[in-house]
Amino acid sequence: MATRLLQHRAADGARSVILARGESAVFLDGVQTVRELALAAIAAGQTMAQAAAARASDKTVDIAAELAAGTLLPAIDHDDKARVLLTGTGLTHLGSAEGRDKMHRDAAQAEKQTDSMRMFLEGLAGGKPAPGAEGQQPEWFYKGDGTQLVGPGEALTMPAFAKDGGEEPELAGIYLIGEDGTPYRLGLALANEFSDHVTERHNYLWLAHSKLRQAALGAELLLGTPPADIRGTSSLERGGQTIWEKPFLSGEDNMSHSLANLEHHHFKYDLFRRPGDIHVHFFGTATLSFSDGISTQEGDTFTIAAAPFALPLRNTLARAAASPALAAVTVL
Structure with a gap:
């Protein structure tokens, strides 16, 4: 239970x-x-x-x-949103390299093995080390602080300059750093690690830009040791009709990295062990509507559901209003 x-x-x-x-x-x-x-x-x-x-x-x-x-909040939050860090790891799931590799191979118009495929294969070979051993480090990215976190039913809002707003159905680890600097995993939550895949596809070195977006977190925090095999469904609705739906897999049985290895390579940095901070760390996915040729539109609704979570995570895509033109930086 x-x-x-x-x-x-x-x-x-x-x-x-x-x-x-x-x-x-x-x-x-x-x-x-x-x-x-x-x-x-x-x-x-x-x-x-x-x-x-x-x-x-x-x-x-x-x-x-x-x-x-509408009374349920994200599974975790903090009074001081600057004390919440949103980060993640990619190319962590079996099959996750296929869409990414195709995206970057097409962009490069090359036949050689891409960096994405190399990183995936290295993780496949060394991402699940024996207890006490250090495994291959994964891809890592930063998404923002707690101001970028939205809850169930809230809009996922892409910036006015965004080229795309695409879903990424994932599990996120929720952590609290204790007073002695120990990271405590509180549990896992369903998540939509929302990204700009068109920006990323243009040039892989823009991955960092593509990840600086909001992310949605489900209402439920799953306690204890998570199931090794988690199976869910990700879908996209437009105008009241489902235009795309696909199963997704997560849990260590379906991953090229163990959770312990991903956690080690995140929390090995001193700056991520500051007492009192909350970390929301996205563990990656192998399932994207973008990989199937879907271009999202404002008003589309993303739905992510997976047992043993009882509630789905639903969010509607929105676009922020254009900001005033940035004035030149003033030199003091």
């Missing part, structure tokens, strides 16, 4: 945390946010599930109804 945590905000702004087991769910007593619960769990030497169970009330809640009502 999958155990999940959800963050709830009532109409009056009051915050609370929900504990869901299977199809049943109750509110927790004494905590308002998942981060607050995590800090209490660390202080008490408990797991997240133990800390939540100790605070379970008898007040039941229908999480599907709350999702429909």
Whole structure:
């Protein structure tokens, strides 16, 4: 029975945390946010599930109804959005190199092995090291801080200058850095690691630019050891009709890297172990509508669903208004 945590905000702004087991769910007593619960769990030497169970009330809640009502927040947040870091790793899933390799090979009009394929094959060979050994480091990218994180039902807004706004159905690891610098994995969440694939396709060195976009996080935080085989569906709706739908796979059985290896190569940097920070780290995907020739449009709706998460992650594509022209930088 999958155990999940959800963050709830009532109409009056009051915050609370929900504990869901299977199809049943109750509110927790004494905590308002998942981060607050995590800090209490660390202080008490408990797991997240133990800390939540100790605070379970008898007040039941229908999480599907709350999702429909728009009262569920992203699985994690922070009062200071600058303390939330959004990062990710690519070419981590079996099959993930195919679309990327084609994109970059077409752009280069070359027959030689691309850097994307080389990196994927290196990860395939060394991305799951034995316990205690160091494996191959993955591709890594930065997406932004907590200002770029949106929740279920919110719009995913691409900048006015964006060439594309494309979905990436993924799992994201949610971490809190303890007071001694220890990274604690709180759980996993469904995510849409929204990117600009047209910009990336133009030149692989623009990958960093293509990733500086918003990202969506599902409402449920899956606790404990995640399933090794997670199967879901990613779909795209336009005008009330599904125009694209495809299964996606995640979990270590379907990955070329272990979670431990991805975590090691992220948290080996001192700057990512600053006490009190929250990290949302996207683990990658092998399934993109862009790879199947789909060009998204404003108003399209992305839906990502996968067991053991009970709720889908749905977001509609929007485009930001053009900003005033940037004035020349003033030299002081």
